[in-house]
Amino acid sequence: MAKDYGEVKLFGVVGSPFVRRVQIALELKGVKYTFIEEDLKNKSDLLLKYNPIHKKVPVLVHNGKPLAESLVIIEYIDEIWRNHPFLPQEPYDRALARFWSKFIDEKCLPPISKASFTACKEERDKGTEESLEALEFLENELKHKFFGGETIGIVDIAAGFIAFWLPAIEEAVGLKILTHEKFPKLSKWSEEYTNHVVVKENLPQRDKVVGFFKARYASIINASK
Amino acid sequence: MRNSSLVHKFSWVFSDPVTMADKVVLLDTWASMFGMRVRIALAEKGVQYEYKEEDLRNKSPLLLQMNPIHKKIPVLIHNGKPLCESAIIVQYIDDVWSDKAPLMPSDPYERAQARFWVDYIDKKVYDTWRKMWRSKGEEHEERKQEFISIFKQLEETLSDKAYYGGDKFGFLDIGLVPFYSWFYTFETYGNFKMEAECPKLVAWAKRCMQREAVSTSLPDEKVVYDYVVAMKKRIDSEK
Numbered sequence: 001m002a003k004d005y006g007e008v009k010l011f012g013v014v015g016s017p018f019v020r021r022v023q024i025a026l027e028l029k030g031v032k033y034t035f036i037e038e039d040l041k042n043k044s045d046l047l048l049k050y051n052p053i054h055k056k057v058p059v060l061v062h063n064g065k066p067l068a069e070s071l072v073i074i075e076y077i078d079e080i081w082r083n084h085p086f087l088p089q090e091p092y093d094r095a096l097a098r099f100w101s102k103f104i105d106e107k108c109l110p111p112i113s114k115a116s117f118t119a120c121k122e123e124r125d126k127g128t129e130e131s132l133e134a135l136e137f138l139e140n141e142l143k144h145k146f147f148g149g150e151t152i153g154i155v156d157i158a159a160g161f162i163a164f165w166l167p168a169i170e171e172a173v174g175l176k177i178l179t180h181e182k183f184p185k186l187s188k189w190s191e192e193y194t195n196h197v198v199v200k201e202n203l204p205q206r207d208k209v210v211g212f213f214k215a216r217y218a219s220i221i222n223a224s225k
Numbered sequence: 226m227r228n229s230s231l232v233h234k235f236s237w238v239f240s241d242p243v244t245m246a247d248k249v250v251l252l253d254t255w256a257s258m259f260g261m262r263v264r265i266a267l268a269e270k271g272v273q274y275e276y277k278e279e280d281l282r283n284k285s286p287l288l289l290q291m292n293p294i295h296k297k298i299p300v301l302i303h304n305g306k307p308l309c310e311s312a313i314i315v316q317y318i319d320d321v322w323s324d325k326a327p328l329m330p331s332d333p334y335e336r337a338q339a340r341f342w343v344d345y346i347d348k349k350v351y352d353t354w355r356k357m358w359r360s361k362g363e364e365h366e367e368r369k370q371e372f373i374s375i376f377k378q379l380e381e382t383l384s385d386k387a388y389y390g391g392d393k394f395g396f397l398d399i400g401l402v403p404f405y406s407w408f409y410t411f412e413t414y415g416n417f418k419m420e421a422e423c424p425k426l427v428a429w430a431k432r433c434m435q436r437e438a439v440s441t442s443l444p445d446e447k448v449v450y451d452y453v454v455a456m457k458k459r460i461d462s463e464k
Contacts, residue, residue: 053345053378067334067338069340069344075337091317094316094320095313098310
């Protein structure tokens, strides 16, 4: 169990990959927290007060002080609770960990979204090409069991989207991006990550996630007709 | 579009790499706000480095080798190892040259807030500027209001502090102050005055400019404007 450094609250929704990042971070460190479920169609006054800038989840509130943006929150958690470190000690390796986490958010997630949630074939093809390119860089970067080495680090936590949500999206919209043939290391890593004893307890139900993406895709197709 | 006097301005940082234990090279372009962040951080720490000006329309093999993923500047090369993304580079500089001028706040919550706001700047300022710059009529007006509101938000975050770091100049100050060299450009294209919209922010920027590390890292705002005018002419003629 982690040291008690005061009251921790996490505002989020169970299906969000960004919320789950923070939840996994807290759980890996054994931090006690309260999860407050938000309705994103009817955001609470408290959420809007704690994150007036982006009005999004996750928001971590530690001893009454709010923080937003999942990667910022994870670094904060890592600095307060020093067990199971998520960032390396060595400055260059730290910089690389930050670089790859940012790369996932800026270069992997957007083209995956573009490829998936569109009725336009050109968009899908372009998004697929960009996704493959981005995942290739990640594939080449993976040198151990996890991006963090023998244990889960911040890059693994950030890449959770690729391990769990991407296959669900692929199933929902009929896309093939993360294949064993093209990405043997990343595929193996995905299995390791999603089956990790702590991670697997803190992922949403797969059929619900697939259902959510199917509905989203259907509404885009209908809107385009 | 380069101003050779600016290359001379940065020439004080050239050093003889053979005699030094640490070899530090910065791949940059003189007008880049992101490159300026790194210059300021290195200057605050008193780090000797070699400055290499890149031509972004004709990127050097070194840049493409050192940043194959984004192919962007700034890139810091420390003893042959490349670092990319300005906010990440500044934190690295603070980690490595930790004996002098700490740039990150000492309190973890303040550190997280500083990272949040630099992320905000990165997500909002440059993109909105480009949309404002390239648009006309009603869309331009909307983008302009959006742009000003971003700076008003940043001014609110500063509140009554001398620096974003409190009484200490730090990471978030470094993250934002380079945009000061572009204020004249923003104002002229947007037809507004930053001093009228965000007087506290302008006062803060001028305070930062009193620091040698900042004043020697930022180009003259009129030179930036001339460069942007020339760039727009070129882009428009290439259409």
